Amino acid sequence: MNHVLNITANNTPAVVERLLQVTRYRGYELAGLQLAPRADSRSLNITLTVSGDKPIHLLTSQLHKLYDIQQLELVSAELAVLSA
Amino acid sequence: MKGAELVLQVLQQHGVETIFGYPGGAIMPIYDALYQSTVKHYLCRHEQGGAFSAIGFARASGKVGVCMATSGPGATNLITSLADAMLDSVPVVAITGQVPQAVMGSDAFQEIDVLGLSLAVTKHSFMVRSVEELEATLNQAFAIAKSGRPGPVLVDIPKDVQLAEIDYQPLASHTQKAVSVPTSLANAAKARALIAAAKKPMAYIGGGVHMAGAMPQLQQFLADNPMPSVTTLKAMGSVAKDNTHYMGMLGMHGTQAANLAVQQCDLLICLGARFDDRVTGNLQKFAPHAKVIHVDIDPAEINKVRFADAALLGDMKQILPAISASTNCDEWLAHCATLKQQHGWRYDHPGERIYAPLMLKQLSERMPDNSVVCCDVGQHQMWVAQHMRFSSPRNHLSSGGLGTMGFGLPAAIGAKLARPQDTVITVSGDGSFMMNVQELATIKRFRLPVKIVIVDNQRLGMVKQWQQLFFNERYSETDLSDNPDFVALAAAFAIPGHCITRKDEVEGALEAMFTWPGPYLLHVCIDDKDNVWPLVPPGAANEDMMTEAKA
């Protein structure tokens, strides 16, 4: 099942690697990734789409712990299907 | 001043007086600044050892441990220890030198992508890009290392940043605002109701309790709500020695009483623990009748492996009093007391050879109060957990989550420097000891009176035990019968030692070791056939423990 995460993150050099590393390690597959710096270029807007059979909270709770993640919002799975 | 000097200034502002490390090209400016600094640097002989010493320092003292290494091989040598700190939630700040930014990304000499390597083994990591951000980054590193669930933080500092000039006025004292832990007591009433309704409650205590500074609150909780308790490897020593309802360690090599009681309980109150697979055995069959209250500071641990009927997040010190309800479970307490009686340890061992469990019990009884015991990994580690008693988890340093051989000796160096007034003992195995044996040179240089007990079975015993039980006695690469002469080895580092092989030598040898004022190595030869019991075989439920008789 696909899940879409809307993320606001500090625009630091390794932040995307950190997101992807946690996603892979916790057992989810990357199904889509979009990112763009915000106007002040200090933050990034990231849309991360992942698929996996495990409950998604197992991933979001780990991503939340990343120091560079400011906000993380789970968009419903249906939406994910629509946008896929 | 230079960035390198600023690093030491900031360390001092954080109260750091002791650091462990090893120099090299890319960190030479910091070592140059160290030359006139009052920060005391302890030269390890392998960066893995230095970082383990920082971990030992942190775990024995509750402060942040600090270690340093150069770029490339120096930094890669830190990785295992950072992983160890990550899995055991130890606050460590590691500082690495990096090649100058002008050549970064060109496969320069001793250049390796340390930031990239750090991702899986640190709580967070930084690469400092200008001297202007150096101070703030170091402050953040300390804040992150010790806040919430503690962990290791790496700060990679390119050489040009170390050499850059900056106008820096050190503040008289760094005003560290104590960050209060956001705590939610929303589920406290639910937890109290569960506790009040439970007929067979059980406290399952992990390392999170003492790391939260909640030892007094734990004793109070257990006094106000009399119930049996068990601890994880990391929490040994959390329950006061006079608490009669304490049942020992649970899990793969836990006590039978602890495992049986946990399997039977109807409420499991998990305090700062994380249902590790070495604790639960077969997860589906773990504590099958129990509802769960889970208290932790890390939201990601809630419902990670076991559903919590009530979860409370935040500061253990506030939560424990808030979930206090009155238990009424005399029958259950009596039942658990019987289990404990039925499954007590036996030390009657035939023959004159040394029986490690008994030897460790003697060591435990003989060591001065508040001694710190640093373990390595293997059978001897489990025997220490089973047969020694500790008055605080800070007195029992054992590599839990990562199970890293080579931990014991360097951790003991850190512990001794953190608590010079306390006796520090390493209990190591003949395999593990050789993994960081070079740290004997550190002990020699600083004349650190660390007591070293090597439990020598001439085997990689724990692996051998599994080969015997689960791999048809095919002893692949676990024979160490050509071990070096450990007493002679110690002598090469000016450390006196003694070798014993018989039970009746133990008392005298321990006496001699403790009486000797300096470092000392006691080489204890045991039978290679001795195994650790009980054992929950892989895939089995915790009530299906193998014992010596059954094996």
Ligand SMILES: Cc1ncc(C[n+]2csc(CCOP(=O)(O)OP(=O)(O)O)c2C)c(N)n1
């Ligand atoms: C760095 C590392 N490598 C390998 C292992 C796997 N391992 C676990 S216990 C053990 C044997 C340890 O031997 P020894 O230190 O002599 O302890 P004993 O079990 O004999 O008491 C091994 C190889 C490990 N835990 N750590």
Ligand SMILES: [Mg+2]
């Ligand atoms: Mg051995």
